[in-house]
C-alpha cells in the first residue's frame with residue numbers, strides 16, 4: 001500500500017502544534033506496519049536545513065507560479081520515512097513561521113503557498129511523478145484543494161483521505177483562485193468549495209475527498225453540530241457515513257519519562273518518587289517557592305480563544321490562594337500574554353510564565369508538574385493530556401472532543417474501580433471548583449498515586465490508531 005501523507009508541518013522539522021506531532025508519529029507507525037508512506041512538505045528553511053536532500057524532479061512548471069519548482073527527497077531524521085520537499089524559494093524560504101510572519105500575521109500569499117502544496121500532491125495523485133500513491137492522505141485546510149483537484153482531473157487508481165485536525169481553520173480566500181488552480185466554475189457552489197462567496201480550502205477537502213477522518217471519535221460527533229462545526233456542520237452531517245474519528249496516539253519514543261532526553265531525572269511507574277526531582281528542578285529554574293505540599297500546575301498551549309486560557313487568567317489569584325503554583329508556557333494573544341506577565345510579576349514565587357515556543361521546556365513541564373490544566377472550549381484531540389497521563393501528571397480538562405475521549409474523571413465511583421485518570425468539568429463556571437477538587441485529592445497520597453498509575457498504564461501508542469488508518473486505506 002502506497003500512501004502520500006501531505007502536511008504543512010512535521011516534527012522535528014517544523015512544528016506549531018499537534019499536527020506537527022501527528023505528521024511525524026503516524027507515518028512512522030504506518031511504516032512499521034508495512035505501509036509505504038511518504039511525506040510531502042513545503043521547503044521551509046528549517047526543513048531544508050535539517051534534511052540531507054537529493055533532487056528527484058527538476059523544473060516542474062505549475063500555473064500560476066512564474067518560477068519552476070523542484071522536488072527534493074530525504075529521510076526523516078532518526079527514522080526511515082521518506083520525505084518529499086517542495087523547493088520554491090519565493091514561496092517558502094523566508095523568516096517567520098509556516099503560516100505567519102514574525103509579527104504573527106498570516107502570510108498574504110498563503111492561498112498560493114498552500115495551493116501549490118496541493119497541486120504538487122495532486123501531481124503525485126495523477127501518477128505523474130516517480131512515486132505513485134494509491135492514497136493521498138491530506139491534513140487540514142492547507143491540503144484541502146487536493147481532493148478537489150483529483151476529483152476534476154481524476155485518476156481511477158488514487159483515493160483521497162481528508163483528516164481534520166482543527167475545524168476552526170478553514171483557509172478562506174478570494175474566488176479568483178478557482179481559475180488560477182484550474183478548477184471548473186461549477187466547483188464554486190454550495191455543494192462544492194464555496195463558503196459565503198469565498199473559496200474554502202477546508203470545505204474543498206471535506207466535499208471532494210473519498211473519506212473524512214478527524215482526530216477523535218467524540219470530535220467526529222461534535223463537528224456535526226452548530227456549536228463545533230464552524231458553519232460546515234450540515235456538510236459533515238451529510239457525509240457522516242464517510243466520516244470516522246480515529247484517536248491520535250502519542251509517540252513514546254519522543255514522549256516517555258523513562259527515556260526523555262530533556263529531563264533531569266528519568267522515572268517509570270515503578271519509580272514514581274523520582275518524578276519529584278523534575279518538580280524540584282522546575283521550581284528552582286523559575287525560582288518558585290519550594291515545598292512538597294504545594295502542587296504545581298502546568299499549562300502548555302497556544303494562547304488562543306480555543307484553549308480557554310482567558311478563563312484561567314482571572315482565577316489565578318484564587319488558585320494561588322487555594323495553595324497551588326503554576327508554570328505556564330505559551331504564546332499567542334498579546335493581551336493574554338501581557339496579563340500573564342503582570343500576574344507573574346505580582347506572584348513571583350507562585351507563578352512562572354514563559355512566552356514563546358520551547359520544546360525542551362514543554363517536556364520538563366510535563367514531567368515536573370503535578371497537574372496539567374486544559375480548559376479548552378473545544379479540542380479536536382489534544383495531545384498534552386495524553387502526554388500528561390503518560391508522565392504521571394494528572395490532567396484537569398473540560399469534557400469536550402478528544403479530552404472527553406481520553407480522560408476519566410476522578411468521581412468516587414471511578415476512584416473506587418481504579419479507572420480514574422484526571423479531573424473533568426463541563427462548563428466554564430465549574431473550572432475553579434474542579435481545580436479545588438484536584439487540590440483536595442492531591443492531599444490523599446494513595447488515591448493520587450492510583451490516578452498516576454492508571455494514567456501511566458494506559459496504552460496511548462500509535463499502533464492501534466495506525467491499524468485503523470490502514471483498514472480505512474484498504475477499504476478505499
Ligand code: ADP
Nearest residue numbers: 017018301302330356357358359362382383384
Ligand atoms: P494544538 O494542536 O491545538 O496546539 P495539541 O494539544 O493537539 O494542541 O498539541 C499541541 C502540541 O504543541 C503539543 O506537543 C505541545 O506540547 C506543543 N506546544 C504547544 N505550545 C507550545 C509551546 N509554547 N512550546 C512548546 N511546545 C508547545
